[in-house]
Amino acid sequence: MKLVVGVSGASGAPYAKRLLDFLSSEGAAHGVEADLVFTATGKQVWMQEIGAEPRYPFPIWKNHDFTAPFASGSAPYDAMCVVPCSAGQLSRIAYGLSVDLVGRAADVMLKEKRRLVLCLRETPLSLVHARAITAAIEAGAVVMPASPSFYSQPRDTGELVDTVVSRLLDRLGLPNALMRRWEGLTPRRNVEPEDA
Known part of the structure; x- marks a missing residue:
């Protein structure tokens, strides 16, 4: 898989x-090649929240470098995810405003009918956001709010993050064991009967 x-x-x-x-760490085992691109504010937020330059063995493209291969539909990329995805970025993607490389790459994914996952990080949502989400879904994107789950009983913030990233990897079709999966209530005898 070639992933943006x-x-x-x-x-x-x-x-x-x-x-x-x-x-x-595990992408190569799944045959994944990744390319990375930050928006200007994406890099700023990364530095504030992570506190260190991103250092990964992937090509990192400047957000206005439209010479990147994934800026064209003829390049054989399979999928893209935007994580986190701001409401503004989602809106620009939903309405085809390819003003930067992230937007152009997402536009390519939609027009070529390839997988696009937008991990939305915004709350509360306005009607403007809701309409953009609808437009993005109608265009073929998967909009996945960054909503952690608790049934796996995460012990810390890292495990909460894993509940979102695990589901994001699921949408990309990448096997992972980042969180305990829901298997129903066990044992069944502890389940209270419903009121008659």
Whole structure:
């Protein structure tokens, strides 16, 4: 799989870091080649929340370098995720405003009917956001809010982050064991009967 990872300017850099850590350690075993691009504010937020320059064995493209191979539909890329994805970036993607490389790469994914996952990090949502989310989904994107789950009983922030990144990897079709999967209530005898 050839994958583009975009990091935009919303709080949530730990989600991007965990994804990139997974791809750099286990991606090769799954046949993944990744390219990375930060928006200007995505890099600023990364520095604030992570506190160190991103160092990964992937090509890192400047956000206005439209010579990147994934800026063209003829390049054989399979999927893209934007994590975190700001509401502004999602809106620009939803309406085809390819003003930067993240937007152009996402536009390519949509027009070529390839997998695009937008890990939205925004709350609360306005009607403008909701309409953009609808437009993105109608265009073929998967909009996945960065909403951690608790049934796996995460012990710390890192394990909470894993609950989101695990589901993001699922959407990309990449096997992972970042979190305990839901298997129903066990044992069944502890389940209270419903009221008659």
